[in-house]
Amino acid sequence: MTETTSTTGTGLLAGKRILVAGVTHPSSIGYAVAEFAQQQGATVIISNFGRALRITERIAKRLPETPPVIELDVTDPDHLETLPDKLAEHVDGLDGVVHSIAFGNPETLLGGKFMDGPWEDVAQAVQVSAYSLKALAAACRPAMTDGGSIVGLTFDASQAWPAYDWMGVAKAALESTSRYVARDLGAEGIRVNLVAAGPLRTIAAKAIPGFTDLEEMWATRAPLGWDNDDAVPTARAVGALLSDLFPATTGEIVHVDGGFHAMGA
Ligand code: NAP
Numbered sequence: 001m002t003e004t005t006s007t008t009g010t011g012l013l014a015g016k017r018i019l020v021a022g023v024t025h026p027s028s029i030g031y032a033v034a035e036f037a038q039q040q041g042a043t044v045i046i047s048n049f050g051r052a053l054r055i056t057e058r059i060a061k062r063l064p065e066t067p068p069v070i071e072l073d074v075t076d077p078d079h080l081e082t083l084p085d086k087l088a089e090h091v092d093g094l095d096g097v098v099h100s101i102a103f104g105n106p107e108t109l110l111g112g113k114f115m116d117g118p119w120e121d122v123a124q125a126v127q128v129s130a131y132s133l134k135a136l137a138a139a140c141r142p143a144m145t146d147g148g149s150i151v152g153l154t155f156d157a158s159q160a161w162p163a164y165d166w167m168g169v170a171k172a173a174l175e176s177t178s179r180y181v182a183r184d185l186g187a188e189g190i191r192v193n194l195v196a197a198g199p200l201r202t203i204a205a206k207a208i209p210g211f212t213d214l215e216e217m218w219a220t221r222a223p224l225g226w227d228n229d230d231a232v233p234t235a236r237a238v239g240a241l242l243s244d245l246f247p248a249t250t251g252e253i254v255h256v257d258g259g260f261h262a263m264g265a
Contacts, residue, residue, distance in 0.1 A: 011040030012243045017091040021047045021072055021136060022100035023056055027202045029153055030100035031059065032235035037096075038064045040239055045090055049073035074101055074132035080139040087143055094143040096242040099136055099152035102129040102167065102204060109166035111209025117166045125166055130173035137181045137192065147189020151241045152178055153234070154253065156196045156261055163210035175253060182251035191250040193241045197234040198226050198257035221265075222258025 018037050023030035023046040034044050044067045048056040057069045068090045072079050087094060104110055104125035109117045133152050140150070155164065157172035164171075175194060182192035199205060199215045218226045237256045240246065255261045 011042075012239060012245070013037050013096075014041030016042040016095040016242065017045075017093060018042045018096035018098065018242060019045045019047065019087065019094055019140065020098040020100060021074070022098075022102075023059070024048055024052045025055065025203055026059055026062060027200075027231070028100065029197065029200060029202060029231050029234055029238075030098060031063075032231035033098050033100065033238045034067065035063055036232070036235040036239045037242065038067070040243075042096070042242075043091060045070060045087065047072035049076075049079070074135055075127055080135055083139040084142050087140075091143075093145055094140055095146070095148040097136060097140045097144075097148070097150045098238060098242070099133050099150065101132055101136075102153075102170070104129065104165075104167040104170060106207045106209060110207075111163050111211075112165070114165040122166050122169070125170040126173050129167070129170040130177050133174055133177045133192075134181055137185060137190075141185065141188070141190070144188070144190055148191070149242045149246075150181070150185075150190060150192045151238045152192075152194045153238075154194045154196045155199075156253075156255065156257070158261075162214060163208055164214075167208070178253075179251045186250055191241075191246070193246070193249060193252045193254065195234055195237045195241065196253050196255045196257060196261070197231075198222065198260055199228055200231050200234065201228045202231075218258070218260055221263055222260040223263065224258040226258035226260065 020030045020034045037044050046067050047070045060069050070086045105121045108121045154171045157175050178192050178194050198218050215228045234256045
């Protein structure tokens with residue numbers, strides 16, 4: 001595991017108010033981002049939805065400081081509409097938003113079912129995993145009065161993968177959505193970028209039948225190697241994009257994959 005240094009109050013994200021949406025478990029990339037952001041001095045709010053909300057409330061206590069947990073289903077118009085009010089109970093504005101959310105029905109869409117995936121499930125995957133970036137950005141926009149940074153997580157959608165199937169299509173939609181949101185919010189000083197992470201053993205990844213084959217191949221082909229259990233490098237990249245270190249970068253995708261994407265074989 002990559003080690004991080006605790007610099008609460010004086011770090012890279014000191015004074016930043018950040019919403020991390022999509023934290024279910026300590027293995028969640030969102031959890032690693034929330035932890036790193038707190039270590040770097042940010043005030044963090046985390047969110048999740050439905051039955052897993054109780055789990056999120058429990059695991060929030062393991063973070064360096066227990067953050068407020070708010071309920072946010074990115075497909076629920078009421079949740080999106082009331083988000084600014086819920087945020088205002090804890091912070092007087094937002095500087096950063098992390099979209100760490102995806103869903104595709106593993107039984108119908110993933111693991112070699114591409115040619116049979118039904119539209120209703122594809123529509124749900126695209127709504128939860130891609131359209132939601134626009135929905136979340138629109139909901140948070142009123143709180144981002146001083147500009148800020150929105151960062152999402154993708155799995156490189158520039159090529160077809162084994163097993164990933166319709167989630168790959170949803171990620172292609174996410175990557176395009178991030179460019180359009182970057183275009184429309186740039187004038188307000190809001191940057192929108194994605195981190196393309198290599199495979200990490202999270203709940204979402206474990207639900208994809210056949211994803212382990214990809215994980216094994218990754219570790220051998222990535223020039224820097226790859227640890228499927230270490231979300232810290234990914235969290236650090238998200239943290240850097242949330243910080244003031246990239247003031248002129250938007251609509252970008254930063255690969256944090258051990259260099260896998262750059263190798264032909
Ligand atoms: P994760 O821990 O399962 O996180 C996914 C989160 O999305 C969960 O908190 C999940 O909540 C939430 N979610 C699903 N539907 C939602 C909805 N309608 N409204 C709000 N939240 C919803 O898995 P993860 O791997 O960390 O995924 C985080 C992001 O990283 C995703 O975009 C994923 O595609 C991306 N990513 C993952 C990998 C990887 O290998 N793990 C690689 C590259 C990119 P529930 O748990 O309650 O369903």
